[in-house]
Amino acid sequence: LSKQWYQRRVRDGQFYSFQGECTYVLAMDCNTYSWYVYGKFEGCGDQGATCLSSVTVIKYDTLDGVRQLTAMYEIKRGFAINMNGNMVGVPEGTSADIQGTTVSFDGILMRADLGGAVVEWDGLGFARIKVSVGAR
Numbered sequence: 001l002s003k004q005w006y007q008r009r010v011r012d013g014q015f016y017s018f019q020g021e022c023t024y025v026l027a028m029d030c031n032t033y034s035w036y037v038y039g040k041f042e043g044c045g046d047q048g049a050t051c052l053s054s055v056t057v058i059k060y061d062t063l064d065g066v067r068q069l070t071a072m073y074e075i076k077r078g079f080a081i082n083m084n085g086n087m088v089g090v091p092e093g094t095s096a097d098i099q100g101t102t103v104s105f106d107g108i109l110m111r112a113d114l115g116g117a118v119v120e121w122d123g124l125g126f127a128r129i130k131v132s133v134g135a136r
Contacts, residue, residue, distance in 0.1 A: 020041070020050060021041060021042050021043055021050055022040075022041055023038050023039065023040045023041070023056075024038065024039050024041065025037070025038055026038060026039045026055070026127065026129060027117060027129040027131060029116055029117070033060065034059065034060050034061065034115075034116065035057070035058065035059045035060070035114040035115075035116055035117060036057075036058040036059075037055060037056070037057060037058075037114075037117065037119055037127075037129050038055065038056040038058070039052050039054075039055055039056075039127060040052070040053050040054045040055075040056065040074075041053065044125075051125045052125045052126070052127060053076070053077060053125070054074050054075060054076045054077065054082075055074070055075050055119055055121055055127050056072070056073070056074045056075075057071060057072070057073055057074075057075070057101065057112050057114060057119060058071065058072045059071035059072070059099075059100065059101060059114055059115075061100070070099060070100050071098070071099035071100050071101050071114075072099070073098060073099060075103075075110055075112065075119075075121050077123055077124060077125075078123055079105060079110050079121075079123045081098060081103065083098070083099065090103050090104065090105040090110065091105070092105055092106070092107045093105070093106065093107065098112070101113060101114055101115075108122065109121065109122055110122075110123065116131070116132050117129055117130060117131045117132065118130045
C-alpha cells in the first residue's frame with residue numbers, strides 16, 4: 001500500500017482506491033477463513049487524502065472441532081502493538097509470540113507471521129501482505 005491512495009494487486013494487476021476514512025479488508029484466507037488483515041485509513045495532509053495508519057491481524061484456529069478466535073491485535077504507527085488496550089512492543093532484532101503468531105522486528109519492518117500470510121509494516125504507512133500459494 002502506498003502512503004496515499006492506491007494499492008496494486010499483483011495477482012490481477014488492477015489498482016484499487018482506498019478513499020475515505022474507514023477500515024478495509026486488505027487480505028484474507030478465502031479457503032478456510034483462518035486469518036484476516038484489516039487496514040485502518042485516516043485523514044492525512046490536506047485535500048481529503050487518507051493514509052494507512054494501522055493494520056489489524058485476526059486469526060482463527062480450530063481446536064477440538066470448534067473454530068475459535070486465537071489472535072487479534074493492531075500494529076500501530078511507531079511499531080506499538082495494541083492488544084485490547086494493552087500496548088506492547090517487540091525490541092529491535094528480536095521476535096515474540098503474540099497470541100500464537102510470531103511477530104519480529106528488524107529495525108525497519110515489523111513482520112507478523114500468520115501461518116499462511118506474512119504481514120510487513122514499516123511503522124508509518126506502508127504494509128505488504130505476502131500470501132502463501134495455498135492460502136490464495
